[in-house]
Amino acid sequence: AQKVTQAQTEISVVEKEDVTLDCVYETRDTTYYLFWYKQPPSGELVFLIRRNSFDEQNEISGRYSWNFQKSTSSFNFTITASQVVDSAVYFCALRGSARQLTFGSGTQLTVLP
Amino acid sequence: DTGVSQDPRHKITKRGQNVTFRCDPISEHNRLYWYRQTLGQGPEFLTYFQNEAQLEKSRLLSDRFSAERPKGSFSTLEIQRTEQGDSAMYLCASSLAGKLGVPSGANVLTFGAGSRLTVL
Numbered sequence: 001a002q003k004v005t006q007a008q009t010e011i012s013v014v015e016k017e018d019v020t021l022d023c024v025y026e027t028r029d030t031t032y033y034l035f036w037y038k039q040p041p042s043g044e045l046v047f048l049i050r051r052n053s054f055d056e057q058n059e060i061s062g063r064y065s066w067n068f069q070k071s072t073s074s075f076n077f078t079i080t081a082s083q084v085v086d087s088a089v090y091f092c093a094l095r096g097s098a099r100q101l102t103f104g105s106g107t108q109l110t111v112l113p
Numbered sequence: 114d115t116g117v118s119q120d121p122r123h124k125i126t127k128r129g130q131n132v133t134f135r136c137d138p139i140s141e142h143n144r145l146y147w148y149r150q151t152l153g154q155g156p157e158f159l160t161y162f163q164n165e166a167q168l169e170k171s172r173l174l175s176d177r178f179s180a181e182r183p184k185g186s187f188s189t190l191e192i193q194r195t196e197q198g199d200s201a202m203y204l205c206a207s208s209l210a211g212k213l214g215v216p217s218g219a220n221v222l223t224f225g226a227g228s229r230l231t232v233l
Contacts, residue, residue: 004155033219043202045156045224052219091155099169100146101222103155 002027004094006104013082014112021077021090021107029053029096034068034075039089039106048090051075082111117225119205125231126195133191134228138207145188146222147180148204149173156204162188163210195232202227 003026013019025034036048049059051068059066063080079086089108093101118137126132138145144163148156159178160170164185174180177195182188192199206222 006155009153035221037224042226044226045204045206047221047223050219050221093155099161100158100171101156102158105153105155
């Protein structure tokens with residue numbers, strides 16, 4: 001069985017602050033993929049990033065960065081200099097040997113002006 | 114390419130009625146998924162198709178639920194004798210799996226905007 005835990009239900013920050021969204025996963029598979037999706041108020045899930053279990057290099061894309069640590073089974077997501085448009089629900093997801101994605105319960109991020 | 118389309122976007126029905134949702138995936142995508150999302154939760158897997166074959170069904174998919182993808186293109190999800198517990202957002206996603214040298218597990222799902230069901 002696989003499981004994704006996003007312990008932070010809601011986070012509120014002021015614009016330009018940095019914020020980190022935590023994701024902890026469980027799987028018995030040795031090969032697996034981790035994903036982050038963003039769900040803005042419009043409701044459509046938007047893909048942000050995919051990492052495989054063999055690549056622990058951190059990744060940066062503009063104001064977004066991801067920290068993957070197999071030792072702690074974590075795949076955390078940091079937004080630097082947050083903006084109001086970053087307000088959304090963010091989901092971490094895992095796919096191992098199963099064909100479907102298993103999602104966490106999401107973190108509601110609110111960025112205040 | 115217009116992305117994944119779902120119809121209707123909103124459906125309000127009375128308990129006991131049947132409802133049907135339609136999903137039109139990205140045209141070249143061979144996999145199609147249905148997920149259900151309730152308020153404050155992440156999407157939960159219901160079922161998926163590879164072309165026209167339904168390859169996996171979640172235990173969440175009771176016998177009142179049926180999904181089809183008759184020609185490997187669009188898909189329908191029907192809920193019979195709706196119950197108030199069926200109220201949720203029903204999400205469809207599609208992906209291109211097993212091609213272009215991408216491992217199956219790595220394929221990225223593209224989601225539609227969802228169909229919101231309210232059962233009174």
